[in-house]
Amino acid sequence: MTSMIEVLNLKKSFGSLDVLEKVSFSVNLGEVVAVIGPSGSGKSTMLRSLVHLEEITGGSIRIEGESLVEDGEYPSAARIRVITSGMGMVFQNFNLFPHLTVQDNLELAPKALKKINLAEIRLRSTELLKKVGLSDKADVYPANLSGGQKQRVAIARALMMNPKILLFDEPTSALDPELTGEVLRVIQQLAEEKMTMIIVTHEMNFARDVADRVIFMDKGEIAEMGTPEQIFENPQLERTKSFLNHIS
Numbered sequence: 001m002t003s004m005i006e007v008l009n010l011k012k013s014f015g016s017l018d019v020l021e022k023v024s025f026s027v028n029l030g031e032v033v034a035v036i037g038p039s040g041s042g043k044s045t046m047l048r049s050l051v052h053l054e055e056i057t058g059g060s061i062r063i064e065g066e067s068l069v070e071d072g073e074y075p076s077a078a079r080i081r082v083i084t085s086g087m088g089m090v091f092q093n094f095n096l097f098p099h100l101t102v103q104d105n106l107e108l109a110p111k112a113l114k115k116i117n118l119a120e121i122r123l124r125s126t127e128l129l130k131k132v133g134l135s136d137k138a139d140v141y142p143a144n145l146s147g148g149q150k151q152r153v154a155i156a157r158a159l160m161m162n163p164k165i166l167l168f169d170e171p172t173s174a175l176d177p178e179l180t181g182e183v184l185r186v187i188q189q190l191a192e193e194k195m196t197m198i199i200v201t202h203e204m205n206f207a208r209d210v211a212d213r214v215i216f217m218d219k220g221e222i223a224e225m226g227t228p229e230q231i232f233e234n235p236q237l238e239r240t241k242s243f244l245n246h247i248s
């Protein structure tokens, strides 16, 4: 099995506040890992650490076998960019550029790279808008989209860079309930295509359906980890049971 992500004894503090402690897990090629847990348990910080939006305080992270950080030591900025370049991230609040049309949102990052020609970029953005069901919104600005449409644009934008790993931080938490389905279906389709993904979510039914493995985080640590069956049907810890009882 090819290991895409390996996290070993990750520790993260903000000043004197210890937010993550001894977090260790790995994600294999094609695997979908759902991360659940109460607000403030460190889920976002963990995810952000993987793409170097946060610098960790200690421990190691390897992406496709390459050290993003080893025992708290980071390589050069250029090296970090190379190592994180295969990962895409989708945020709760979409983070679209409001002054750019949908298609320009998709094309901004690949154009900046100057590695692929414009015709190819246009072909790919057109194809990805079709994939997320938004071919008719190419020339629209984000303000004129629903939340579900914005999030589908954000997913298409992340896919423009051909990521090997996609990270989602509560992709449906900002959406009205009737709009979550259209976003979850796109993620489900990516899972069927064997995209390697980590999905932080409060959608327990979705986690159960789509995840190969579930991580329950509590108070900055991985409290429990297992298959959806193990975590949802047969949780071992009282705090896992309590969390699941309160959320559903």
Ligand code: ADP
Pocket: 014, 017, 019, 037, 038, 039, 040, 041, 042, 043, 044, 045, 046
């Ligand atoms: P979750 O995503 O599970 O809700 P977070 O990773 O956002 O949890 O936050 C975990 C803890 O870290 C919280 O106590 C939060 O207040 C704290 N935290 C997150 N980001 C920062 C920051 N930039 N500075 C200080 N504390 C932070």
Ligand code: MG
Pocket: 043, 044, 045, 169, 170
């Ligand atoms: Mg969060």
